[in-house]
Amino acid sequence: MTTSLATLDLIDTDPAELQVGAIVIGVYSQDPGAPAPLLLASGAESIAAAFDGRLVDTLVLLGATGTTGEVTKLATLGTVSSPLVVAVGLGPEPVGALPATETLRRAAANAVRALSGTAKVALALPVSEEPDGEIGALRALAEGALLGGYRFAGYKSTPVPARLTPVTAVSIHVPDAADKTFRAELKRAGAVGRAVAQTRDWVNTPANELRPPAFATAVAEAARRAGLTVEVLDEKALKKAGYGGIIAVGQGSEAPPRLVRISYTPSRGSRRKVALIGKGITFDSGGVSIKPAQGMWEMKSDMAGAAAVAATLLAVAELKPKVTVTGYLPMAENMVSGSAYRPGDVVSMYSGKKVEVLNTDAEGRMVLADAIARACEDEPDYLLETSTLTGGQVIALGKRVSGVMGTASLCDRVREAGEAVGEPAWPMPLPDDVRKGMDSDVADISQVNSGMDRAGHMLQGGVFLSEFVADGVDWAHIDIAGPSYNSGEPAGYLSKGGTGVPVRTLLELIDRFASE
Missing domain, CATH: 3.40.220.10 (Leucine Aminopeptidase, subunit E, domain 1)
Structure with a gap:
C-alpha cells in the first residue's frame, strides 16, 4: 500500500x-x-x-x-x-x-x-x-x-x-x-x-500484513524497480551461512526470517563506501521475556530502522550521489512458541562470537550484530545502523531526540546532519563498566548487563553492538525507539504513526560523504 x-x-x-x-x-x-x-x-x-x-x-x-x-x-x-x-x-x-x-x-x-x-x-x-x-x-x-x-x-x-x-x-x-x-x-x-512517505507506509502497515517474508518481498520489489541490486537470504540460506542471531530471534515464528541486501553503485566516480543497517523486527512480542500487553500494538513499528534504510536506498537510486551505498536489513518476527529461543541459550553469531541470551526481548541487537558483521566484510568507510533498539532511549532523550553511539567523530557528524534537517540526535557514551558487566561465564559476551538490569539500557545496546564492528570502521548506532513513531496527534510535518526518522539524516550524511 x-x-x-x-x-x-x-x-x-x-x-x-x-x-x-x-x-x-x-x-x-x-x-x-x-x-x-x-x-x-x-x-x-x-x-x-x-x-x-x-x-x-x-x-x-x-x-x-x-x-x-x-x-x-x-x-x-x-x-x-x-x-x-x-x-x-x-x-x-x-x-x-x-x-x-x-x-x-x-x-x-x-x-x-x-x-x-x-x-x-x-x-x-x-x-x-x-x-x-x-x-x-x-x-x-x-x-x-x-x-x-x-x-x-x-x-x-x-x-x-x-x-x-x-x-x-x-x-x-x-x-x-x-x-x-x-x-x-x-x-x-x-x-x-x-522516501519518508514510503518509510511511514511500511511502519504503519499492520504486522499481520508485513511479516518477514512479505516485508522482504515488498522491499526487494521496490528496490529492483528503482534499479538497485538486491539479494535476499531465506531461512535456509541464513542457517547455512551461520547467521545465528537472526535465526535465533526468528525461530519462534511460523513466518521465517530474512536478510535483505540492497546495493547502489554510482556509474562513475565513487568516493566512499557507506553501509546502512536497519533493524527489521516486524513484530516484537518480547518472546519468552514477553512484553506487557499495554501498548504492545505499537510493536508493529519495530521494523522502522529497516524501513528507513530501504527507503533511503530508494532515494539514493533517484538522486545518484557519488558514493557506494549498501543496505543490510535483517528481518524477523519475535514471537512466543515452543520453538522460540530462551533466556540461557548460547547463540553462535555470524561473526563467530558466542552470545549468552539473558532476555529474549533484547532481540534487536541479536539480528543487528549479524548484519553488522556481514556489512563489515564489504569494508565500508562508514557504517550507520539505525534501530528502535531500547526503551532506554525514550527515558533518556524523549520522543524526539535519537541517541547516537559509536565512533566519536561520526557521532558528531550524525548530530550535525540531524540538526540541519530537523531530526535531532545526541551522542551518548559507551562506558567500560557497562561492557565489563556483560562478561559471561559460559560465552564470549552476554546479551545484556544483568547487574545493571535496565539501568543504562540504551548504552548496553550500543556496547553490545560495538563488539561486532570490525576494527578501523567508523560507525554509528542511531537509536530511534522514540522518534520513529508518533503515538500522539500530528505536529508540524510529523504525522501520527510512523515518522520516517532518520531517512532525512541518512540522506544528508550521504550528501556530505559524497562531497568529501
Whole structure:
C-alpha cells in the first residue's frame, strides 16, 4: 500500500493572481510595543496590496498572533484570485535573514495539513534568491508541504470524507521558476518526501500484513524497480551461512526470517563506501521475556530502522550521489512458541562470537550484530545502523531526540546532519563498566548487563553492538525507539504513526560523504 503525495511545482507569477484553492503567506509575531501585532513576511506583498492595507488588521481580528506554526484562514471574497488566504505563523522576525529552515518546514506542513479538502495550494513564503545555507529554504518548504500532507491510506471500508482528502498539488512561489538551483532543490525534496512517505507506509502497515517474508518481498520489489541490486537470504540460506542471531530471534515464528541486501553503485566516480543497517523486527512480542500487553500494538513499528534504510536506498537510486551505498536489513518476527529461543541459550553469531541470551526481548541487537558483521566484510568507510533498539532511549532523550553511539567523530557528524534537517540526535557514551558487566561465564559476551538490569539500557545496546564492528570502521548506532513513531496527534510535518526518522539524516550524511 503506497500513499499518494502531493505533486510539487515552482511558480514565479503574482501570487494575488494565482488560480488555486488557497494561497499561504507568512506572518511574524511582534513585541507588544510594536506599531502592529503582526508583520507580514516576504512573499505576501501583492496579497497585502490587494487588501488595501487591511490584511494585518483583519488577521488580528481573526486571532492571528504569528506564533510559530499557527494557521489562520481568511476568505478573500474576490479580493484576490484565490478564495482563501492562509496566514501561517513564523515566530519573531529574524534579523537580516530568512526564518530558520525548521521553522519554514513546520510552517509549510501545518498549512498544508490544515488545508485538507483543498485540491491545489500555493505557498508564498520567504525564499531567498539562492538556497539558504546547507539545506535551503526552498527544500525545507517543499519537504514540509509533502510530509505535512501525508495521510496513511489505511484500511477503512468507507471512503475518506472530501474535507479530509489531502492536498493533491502544491506550488511554491520563487523569484525565478526556471532557475536550475531551485529546480534541483525541488527534485531532491521530492525524492526525500517519497522516501519518508514510503518509510511511514511500511511502519504503519499492520504486522499481520508485513511479516518477514512479505516485508522482504515488498522491499526487494521496490528496490529492483528503482534499479538497485538486491539479494535476499531465506531461512535456509541464513542457517547455512551461520547467521545465528537472526535465526535465533526468528525461530519462534511460523513466518521465517530474512536478510535483505540492497546495493547502489554510482556509474562513475565513487568516493566512499557507506553501509546502512536497519533493524527489521516486524513484530516484537518480547518472546519468552514477553512484553506487557499495554501498548504492545505499537510493536508493529519495530521494523522502522529497516524501513528507513530501504527507503533511503530508494532515494539514493533517484538522486545518484557519488558514493557506494549498501543496505543490510535483517528481518524477523519475535514471537512466543515452543520453538522460540530462551533466556540461557548460547547463540553462535555470524561473526563467530558466542552470545549468552539473558532476555529474549533484547532481540534487536541479536539480528543487528549479524548484519553488522556481514556489512563489515564489504569494508565500508562508514557504517550507520539505525534501530528502535531500547526503551532506554525514550527515558533518556524523549520522543524526539535519537541517541547516537559509536565512533566519536561520526557521532558528531550524525548530530550535525540531524540538526540541519530537523531530526535531532545526541551522542551518548559507551562506558567500560557497562561492557565489563556483560562478561559471561559460559560465552564470549552476554546479551545484556544483568547487574545493571535496565539501568543504562540504551548504552548496553550500543556496547553490545560495538563488539561486532570490525576494527578501523567508523560507525554509528542511531537509536530511534522514540522518534520513529508518533503515538500522539500530528505536529508540524510529523504525522501520527510512523515518522520516517532518520531517512532525512541518512540522506544528508550521504550528501556530505559524497562531497568529501
